[in-house]
Amino acid sequence: MNLRRLWSIVVKELRQLRRDRLTFAMIVGIPTMQLLLFGYAINLDVRHLDAAVLDQARTAQSRELVVTVAQSGVLDFRHAPRTPQELAALLRAGAISAALVIPPDFERRLAEGDRPPLQLVVDGSDQVVQQAARQLAALPLAALRYPAQPAPAGNVEIVNFYNPERRAPVNTVPGLIGVILTMTMVLFTAMAIVRERERGNLEFLIATPVSPAELTLGKVLPFVGIGLIQVSVVLLLGVAIFRVPIRGSLLDVYLASLVFIVASLALGVFLSTLARTQFQAMQMAFFTFLPQILLSGFMFPYAGMPRPAQWLAEIFPMTHFVRLIRGILLRAATLAELWPELAALGAFGAVLLGVSILRTRKRLD
Amino acid sequence: MPSESAPAIVARGLSRRFGAVRAVDSVDLTVARAQVYGFLGPNGSGKSTTIRMLCGLLLPSGGAIEVLGYKIPQQAEPLKRRIGYMTQKFSLYDDLSVRENLEFVAAVHELPPAHARRRVEALLARHRLAELHAQLAGTLSGGEKQRLALAAAVLHEPELLLLDEPTSAVDPQSRREFWDALFALVDAGTTILVSTHYMDEAERCHRLAILDHGRLVADGAPRELAEALPGVVLLIDCDNPRRAQETLANERGVEATAQIGASLRVLAAADAATRARIDAALQRAGIAARIAPTRPNLEDVFVAATRRRPRAEAPPP
Ligand SMILES: Nc1ncnc2c1ncn2[C@@H]1O[C@H](COP(=O)(O)OP(=O)(O)OP(=O)(O)O)[C@@H](O)[C@H]1O
Numbered sequence: 040m041n042l043r044r045l046w047s048i049v050v051k052e053l054r055q056l057r058r059d060r061l062t063f064a065m066i067v068g069i070p071t072m073q074l075l076l077f078g079y080a081i082n083l084d085v086r087h088l089d090a091a092v093l094d095q096a097r098t099a100q101s102r103e104l105v106v107t108v109a110q111s112g113v114l115d116f117r118h119a120p121r122t123p124q125e126l127a128a129l130l131r132a133g134a135i136s137a138a139l140v141i142p143p144d145f146e147r148r149l150a151e152g153d154r155p156p157l158q159l160v161v162d163g164s165d166q167v168v169q170q171a172a173r174q175l176a177a178l179p180l181a182a183l184r185y186p187a188q189p190a191p192a193g194n195v196e197i198v199n200f201y202n203p204e205r206r207a208p209v210n211t212v213p214g215l216i217g218v219i220l221t222m223t224m225v226l227f228t229a230m231a232i233v234r235e236r237e238r239g240n241l242e243f244l245i246a247t248p249v250s251p252a253e254l255t256l257g258k259v260l261p262f263v264g265i266g267l268i269q270v271s272v273v274l275l276l277g278v279a280i281f282r283v284p285i286r287g288s289l290l291d292v293y294l295a296s297l298v299f300i301v302a303s304l305a306l307g308v309f310l311s312t313l314a315r316t317q318f319q320a321m322q323m324a325f326f327t328f329l330p331q332i333l334l335s336g337f338m339f340p341y342a343g344m345p346r347p348a349q350w351l352a353e354i355f356p357m358t359h360f361v362r363l364i365r366g367i368l369l370r371a372a373t374l375a376e377l378w379p380e381l382a383a384l385g386a387f388g389a390v391l392l393g394v395s396i397l398r399t400r401k402r403l404d
Numbered sequence: 405m406p407s408e409s410a411p412a413i414v415a416r417g418l419s420r421r422f423g424a425v426r427a428v429d430s431v432d433l434t435v436a437r438a439q440v441y442g443f444l445g446p447n448g449s450g451k452s453t454t455i456r457m458l459c460g461l462l463l464p465s466g467g468a469i470e471v472l473g474y475k476i477p478q479q480a481e482p483l484k485r486r487i488g489y490m491t492q493k494f495s496l497y498d499d500l501s502v503r504e505n506l507e508f509v510a511a512v513h514e515l516p517p518a519h520a521r522r523r524v525e526a527l528l529a530r531h532r533l534a535e536l537h538a539q540l541a542g543t544l545s546g547g548e549k550q551r552l553a554l555a556a557a558v559l560h561e562p563e564l565l566l567l568d569e570p571t572s573a574v575d576p577q578s579r580r581e582f583w584d585a586l587f588a589l590v591d592a593g594t595t596i597l598v599s600t601h602y603m604d605e606a607e608r609c610h611r612l613a614i615l616d617h618g619r620l621v622a623d624g625a626p627r628e629l630a631e632a633l634p635g636v637v638l639l640i641d642c643d644n645p646r647r648a649q650e651t652l653a654n655e656r657g658v659e660a661t662a663q664i665g666a667s668l669r670v671l672a673a674a675d676a677a678t679r680a681r682i683d684a685a686l687q688r689a690g691i692a693a694r695i696a697p698t699r700p701n702l703e704d705v706f707v708a709a710t711r712r713r714p715r716a717e718a719p720p721p
């Protein structure tokens with residue numbers, strides 16, 4: 040390994056990047072766009088669901104209840120069907136996603152407390168709606184009881200430690216750093232290397248004394264810098280717009296990101312040794328990208344996944360990064376406490392990079 | 405340590421298959437030092453494949469290669485410090501400027517910075533690139549690209565230059581300049597292997613190999629090859645050379661015909677019987693013609709060597 044030669048490849052790479060407007064725009068554009076999209080769109084505090092109310096009791100108390108529920112903002116009562124059949128039709132047509140049904144004997148049920156006084160009908164074909172239903176179920180209906188009596192205390196008190204306001208961006212933004220890095224790092228490197236081969240530059244390069252390690256590392260190093268810039272962009276916007284806390288050490292954030300960037304770049308380099316065209320490289324990048332997003336715990340909770348999916352998830356760098364970054368940003372965990380995740384990332388990067396360098400032959404066949 | 409007087413390139417039985425295609429088929433080559441050695445051959449005759457095997461970029465399917473004393477492909481890495489390779493397709497970076505490309509090549513070859521700067525300046529001047537130094541290589545004209553590629557190939561002062569069709573997109577004036585540059589390098593002791601489609605360029609080589617369908621069909625100095633041409637070249641002057649060509653095309657003993665302006669150039673067997681058949685055929689067709697033997701040129705050699713020789717198919721593996 041010759042450092043001057045390595046450096047000359049890095050410089051060449053940076054010069055090319057500077058002239059590649061599209062890539063350059065993507066470096067800052069992708070993180071910004073994704074952050075805003077995900078930050079605003081993935082919002083699990085569902086509000087303003089289209090709903091109907093079927094009030095069969097028609098008493099002062101039932102009307103009071105409807106007002107209380109409407110005030111919670113979760114449901115917007117747009118329809119008042121007169122029969123359960125009408126209600127079912129609305130639900131089936133998709134006109135409403137939830138309905139509040141108040142039975143004729145509402146007040147008696149409320150007073151006796153042996154049967155549920157209310158029914159909340161929800162569209163189970165939509166996961167988000169079910170989530171909202173759970174929110175509603177927690178409404179303090181006991182206050183409506185007549186005569187007033189103290190609400191029974193729950194058996195378990197839930198204490199939300201790191202996100203007391205239960206704001207979604209606090210959970211999504213840290214993981215989003217992983218999503219953005221995975222997308223850009225894997226894709227950029229894989230394409231950049233295959234492009235060199237497609238354009239014929241490689242035939243010239245491999246006829247010189249340059250070594251496979253210099254060739255690979257020279258390609259990867261500039262992207263490390265770019266990855267760190269992206270981390271900064273997401274952190275900055277995340278803190279400024281979504282008030283995401285940085286509770287742990289900033290150095291730890293960057294160290295974890297650095298190792299994750301290297302692991303992602305290694306994956307990109309590895310894909311480039313398999314792909315023949317830039318299009319193939321892109322397809323492969325997306326092929327690795329989807330399972331990472333789905334299984335890493337960023338979108339769906341890891342604990343809820345079946346065993347084989349969990350094993351698979353353990354292989355992906357993003358799984359470990361999501362744990363690291365949530366730990367550091369939200370729980371103020373230190374890298375020392377999270378070292379197994381960091382080690383897994385490091386191992387992933389080292390193995391793939393090594394395999395890729397071994398697979399890089401200075402030959403055309 | 406490779407000796408300095410030994411040939412620059414020795415290849416024996418060099419072969420390369422791509423599936424069933426024998427791209428290069430048992431080629432023997434010897435290239436002496438400080439010479440321009442030409443590779444002449446039609447499209448697909450295996451010129452690029454041979455050059456790639458000589459610099460270790462492709463593995464031969466058979467045969468032995470020694471370049472500058474190094475066994476190839478085993479010792480390809482040390483060889484790469486001492487050769488310059490100019491690919492057929494422009495392979496420098498389109499999105500780097502002329503100067504940046506040369507600086508990059510200098511660094512890849514580990515030229516000390518001060519020396520690299522001097523070399524880059526000298527080459528920019530010598531190859532008329534000084535005014536273009538800041539232009540992106542992708543926006544250069546064909547000829548300018550080739551000057552840049554040559555400058556890049558000679559930057560580290562290699563002992564052996566392998567040039568794959570270096571003048572394919574270049575006007576005649578620039579081609580002449582290009583060849584002047586090559587001879588200057590040869591005077592300085594560089595060995596040059598160059599592939600080409602152009603007869604005038606082939607004519608200028610010290611020695612020439614003609615490849616056809618992967619096989620070496622002629623090898624020697626251009627004049628030797630012309631003199632050793634089996635058969636005669638007849639120049640037929642007549643009113644209707646095209647009809648004369650049709651008339652003679654299938655005559656036994658006629659190897660090839662080509663219309664050159666108002667006359668027809670015929671490559672034929674040297675015996676008297678063939679000559680008599682040609683005269684008779686023209687007479688039968690009612691074509692009044694003046695027939696004169698003429699000196700064979702390299703094109704005749706090329707045509708004679710490469711005509712109607714089907715590619716040998718490799719047996720299925
Ligand atoms: N990588 C490859 N895979 C399959 N076939 C190949 C490959 N490279 C070359 N060939 C075949 O080998 C033969 C020789 O090709 P080569 O490029 O060496 O010819 P060439 O003499 O350089 O032709 P040209 O003058 O057109 O450049 C051709 O038939 C070509 O199709």
Ligand SMILES: [Mg+2]
Binds near residue numbers: 451452453492568
């Ligand atoms: Mg070729």
